[in-house]
Amino acid sequence: MLIEITKDLDQLAFAEVLEKESGTDVKKCYQCGKCTAGCPANYLMDISPSQTIRFSQMGMKEKILNSQTIWNCIFCETCSTRCPQGVDIKGVMDGLRRMAIRQGIRPKAQVRNLEKAFKDNIKSFGRVYEPGVVLDFNFRSGNILHDVIYFPLMLIKRKISLLPHFKRTAEVKRVLRKAFQISRKAQEEAKE
Amino acid sequence: MAKIGVFVCWCGSNIAETVDVKRAAETIAKIPGVVYSVDYKYMCSDPGQDMVKNAIKEYNLTGVVVASCSPRMHEKTFRKAASEAGLNPYMLEMANIREHCSWVHDNKEEATQKAIDLIRMMVEKVKRNKPLQNIKIPVTKKALVIGGGVTGIQAALDIAAGGIPVILLEREPSIGGHMSMLDETFPTLDCSQCILTPKMVEVAQNPLVTIMTYSELEKLEGFIGNFKATIKKKARHVNVEECTGCGTCWTKCPTKVTSEFEQGLGIRKAIYIPFPQAIPSRPVIDEANCMKFTQNRCGICAKICPKQCISYDDKEEFIEIEVGSIVVATGYDLMPTSAFGEYGYGKYPDVVTSLQFERMVCASGPTLGDLQRPSDKKKPKTVVFIQCVGSRDPEHHKAYCSKICCMYTAKQTMLYRHKVHDGNAYVFYIDIRSNGKNYEEFLRRAQEENKAQYIRGRVSMVYQDGPDLVVEGADTLTNSQVRIRADLVVLATAMVSPIGVKELAQKLGIGYDQHGFLTEAHPKLRPVESATAGIFLAGCAISPRDIPDSVSEASGAAAKVLGMLSKDELEKEGVVAIVRECSCTGCQNCIRVCPFTAIALKDIRDKAGNLIRQVANVNPGLCTGCGTCTPTCPSRSIDLQGFTDEEIFAEINAMAELH
Numbered sequence: 001m002l003i004e005i006t007k008d009l010d011q012l013a014f015a016e017v018l019e020k021e022s023g024t025d026v027k028k029c030y031q032c033g034k035c036t037a038g039c040p041a042n043y044l045m046d047i048s049p050s051q052t053i054r055f056s057q058m059g060m061k062e063k064i065l066n067s068q069t070i071w072n073c074i075f076c077e078t079c080s081t082r083c084p085q086g087v088d089i090k091g092v093m094d095g096l097r098r099m100a101i102r103q104g105i106r107p108k109a110q111v112r113n114l115e116k117a118f119k120d121n122i123k124s125f126g127r128v129y130e131p132g133v134v135l136d137f138n139f140r141s142g143n144i145l146h147d148v149i150y151f152p153l154m155l156i157k158r159k160i161s162l163l164p165h166f167k168r169t170a171e172v173k174r175v176l177r178k179a180f181q182i183s184r185k186a187q188e189e190a191k192e
Numbered sequence: 193m194a195k196i197g198v199f200v201c202w203c204g205s206n207i208a209e210t211v212d213v214k215r216a217a218e219t220i221a222k223i224p225g226v227v228y229s230v231d232y233k234y235m236c237s238d239p240g241q242d243m244v245k246n247a248i249k250e251y252n253l254t255g256v257v258v259a260s261c262s263p264r265m266h267e268k269t270f271r272k273a274a275s276e277a278g279l280n281p282y283m284l285e286m287a288n289i290r291e292h293c294s295w296v297h298d299n300k301e302e303a304t305q306k307a308i309d310l311i312r313m314m315v316e317k318v319k320r321n322k323p324l325q326n327i328k329i330p331v332t333k334k335a336l337v338i339g340g341g342v343t344g345i346q347a348a349l350d351i352a353a354g355g356i357p358v359i360l361l362e363r364e365p366s367i368g369g370h371m372s373m374l375d376e377t378f379p380t381l382d383c384s385q386c387i388l389t390p391k392m393v394e395v396a397q398n399p400l401v402t403i404m405t406y407s408e409l410e411k412l413e414g415f416i417g418n419f420k421a422t423i424k425k426k427a428r429h430v431n432v433e434e435c436t437g438c439g440t441c442w443t444k445c446p447t448k449v450t451s452e453f454e455q456g457l458g459i460r461k462a463i464y465i466p467f468p469q470a471i472p473s474r475p476v477i478d479e480a481n482c483m484k485f486t487q488n489r490c491g492i493c494a495k496i497c498p499k500q501c502i503s504y505d506d507k508e509e510f511i512e513i514e515v516g517s518i519v520v521a522t523g524y525d526l527m528p529t530s531a532f533g534e535y536g537y538g539k540y541p542d543v544v545t546s547l548q549f550e551r552m553v554c555a556s557g558p559t560l561g562d563l564q565r566p567s568d569k570k571k572p573k574t575v576v577f578i579q580c581v582g583s584r585d586p587e588h589h590k591a592y593c594s595k596i597c598c599m600y601t602a603k604q605t606m607l608y609r610h611k612v613h614d615g616n617a618y619v620f621y622i623d624i625r626s627n628g629k630n631y632e633e634f635l636r637r638a639q640e641e642n643k644a645q646y647i648r649g650r651v652s653m654v655y656q657d658g659p660d661l662v663v664e665g666a667d668t669l670t671n672s673q674v675r676i677r678a679d680l681v682v683l684a685t686a687m688v689s690p691i692g693v694k695e696l697a698q699k700l701g702i703g704y705d706q707h708g709f710l711t712e713a714h715p716k717l718r719p720v721e722s723a724t725a726g727i728f729l730a731g732c733a734i735s736p737r738d739i740p741d742s743v744s745e746a747s748g749a750a751a752k753v754l755g756m757l758s759k760d761e762l763e764k765e766g767v768v769a770i771v772r773e774c775s776c777t778g779c780q781n782c783i784r785v786c787p788f789t790a791i792a793l794k795d796i797r798d799k800a801g802n803l804i805r806q807v808a809n810v811n812p813g814l815c816t817g818c819g820t821c822t823p824t825c826p827s828r829s830i831d832l833q834g835f836t837d838e839e840i841f842a843e844i845n846a847m848a849e850l851h
Contacts, residue, residue: 003670
């Protein structure tokens with residue numbers, strides 16, 4: 001791959017846009033690889049987290065916006081917590097997603113399905129009820145028995161419960177409703 | 193009858209694990225002449241030393257053997273202990289059963305046998321040892337500093353602060369060195385000249401410091417405390433005492449020459465001072481370019497000089513000075529850029545060295561700080577800095593890291609962005625080395641605040657395309673080739689030892705490495721000393737280093753000089769060669785092989801003063817006890833005290849069990 005830095009890319013401009021979008025300065029990154037080292041979702045990514053930051057530094061916008069990495073990041077924030085330079089990698093991923101969506105780039109159907117399942121689940125329970133998310137996701141993606149084999153074992157190990165038993169869900173739902181409202185408003189404003 | 197005491201050390205488990213120290217001590221006790229033999233856990237500890245002292249007194253020992261580590265470690269310790277107990281220190285020998293035995297063997301039986309042999313050899317030697325006295329040498333309380341850069345200036349100032357007169361020698365027309373060429377310095381970004389010139393003035397005003405510019409060391413004779421240096425004062429053609437530095441001569445001089453100080457980017461005259469703050473601010477005539485010398489015409493400067501202090505007939509002068517100690521601070525040069533064809537230096541005017549870039553941005557530079565690229569005077573909008581040019585390339589150029597390039601490149605990106613706010617500064621690097629106080633922080637500032645864009649990889653080539661330079665390289669972090677269209681390319685070329693340093697080192701009798709950098713006596717524990725006593729080193733003459741390191745080394749070397757010159761007499765070991773005059777034939781073999789020129793011919797005269805014959809004579813002040821002379825003597829008339837033939841043969845015989 002040959003990059004025509006001065007012809008095709010504007011590194012500093014992209015860094016500025018990204019800083020506005022994500023609140024973090026990618027120029028701070030010195031490529032130590034701490035984020036990639038601890039990333040639990042790295043196996044799902046076509047570009048590792050540290051490389052995503054490097055491509056951002058280089059202003060290689062198309063490459064990162066079209067990557068799977070930004071969609072497959074699970075937002076666990078291990079990277080941002082551990083970064084010695086204080087780069088909010090998760091924030092960058094989030095920012096990159098927004099930029100991608102604005103450019104009309106959509107994630108793969110699976111990612112959309114999971115997002116939908118997650119959102120609906122939270123709307124109805126106020127909290128994440130994992131079996132519900134999985135079931136919803138499986139229905140949406142048409143593979144009903146996907147990962148069902150893990151269910152009994154996780155049940156025995158008490159990683160998940162059979163039924164949702166959350167307390168004060170009504171109040172949480174109210175908070176979420178408000179949050180969704182704000183988010184919608186912001187999106188509409190952004191469109192205008 | 194000899195009474196020898198033997199002390200076998202365990203060195204914790206270092207020796208005792210591999211050598212049966214008890215058996216060794218017992219076996220040695222049976223040797224005739226050994227009256228006391230013992231083993232102990234740590235001989236070098238205070239109780240261990242006390243054992244030696246007590247045994248010397250109690251058994252009236254005439255000789256002692258300590259079997260432990262290398263004499264390089266603890267010979268001094270034990271000899272001091274012996275002399276405290278009243279024994280001549282040279283009657284104590286060490287058998288090295290650690291480095292030469294326990295550390296290099298694993299078979300305990302054989303190692304024990306070898307240890308016994310080693311001790312027995314030393315016992316036989318020490319039986320034949322003769323008491324020696326340390327040699328006292330008078331000291332000339334004056335120092336010579338070679339090199340008038342910031343390192344030499346600091347060394348001269350510190351020595352003078354101790355009350356010792358100093359001669360500061362500089363081969364260029366002015367002191368100041370490379371630091372006077374720099375714009376701002378990392379990591380504080382203070383102006384280089386603003387912090388250097390006060391020091392230059394201070395050293396010039398110091399009554400104890402004599403500055404000799406445009407001068408070189410011609411010859412050095414003598415030894416520690418008593419050096420005799422011959423200085424060559426190059427013909428300046430200007431009477432320094434009379435000249436007021438008014439500048440009439442260089443204003444009127446019609447001959448324009450490219451300026452060395454401006455790194456070829458500016459011009460000077462044939463009669464010139466290198467830069468406005470030069471010290472002394474007295475011009476020199478450059479004979480190679482002055483028309484009076486090349487074509488025997490012009491002569492304007494002599495005509496217009498209001499004080500008539502220009503003389504074309506000046507010849508170089510040789511001055512002899514006596515000094516007690518020398519500091520070598522000869523600094524560095526940048527690697528000649530002709531070696532880097534791929535970067536196009538010399539071919540494209542807009543490819544410059546880092547030192548040229550310093551002059552280009554410097555307020556006192558040829559453009560007075562207005563950054564213009566050399567070809568079309570345009571303000572460069574994109575600058576590419578290339579690091580490790582010639583450094584870290586053992587296959588083609590220099591294997592070492594030039595140490596300061598990472599930092600000054602970061603600094604130069606800052607200087608550039610301060611001049612051109614919307615400019616792009618790209619840096620090609622392999623690794624970044626920012627190990628110094630506030631250095632990493634400084635580097636982060638270059639990248640984060642000043643937006644220098646770092647690309648990890650080397651550059652393959654630079655070529656011209658229209659008005660632009662195209663730089664092709666790699667970024668290993670994105671695993672891609674990159675291409676940058678630049679207006680200016682700056683090469684961070686390797687620091688090398690300056691021309692003439694090897695010759696100087698040979699005159700001084702000090703060592704240098706394959707790159708021409710001077711060698712320290714010990715890289716860690718004696719970093720400012722050369723292997724030759726009385727000659728000290730500081731700054732980039734040893735290896736590439738930055739200003740803080742150079743200045744601290746200068747102070748370190750000055751402290752060493754002051755420590756040495758604070759005494760009226762120096763004491764050195766009595767291990768020196770001695771000539772038996774009755775059998776010496778005066779063949780001069782020893783004189784020819786002596787690496788320290790310590791041996792000379794001495795006249796033997798009768799009572800009437802007639803010369804009878806000549807014999808070799810050793811100057812004990814110069815002799816280092818290396819022993820090179822002894823095997824060359826055909827009549828065995830020269831011997832090294834402390835390592836005489838008799839003593840060495842006794843050792844060999846003991847090893848062969850022939851005694």
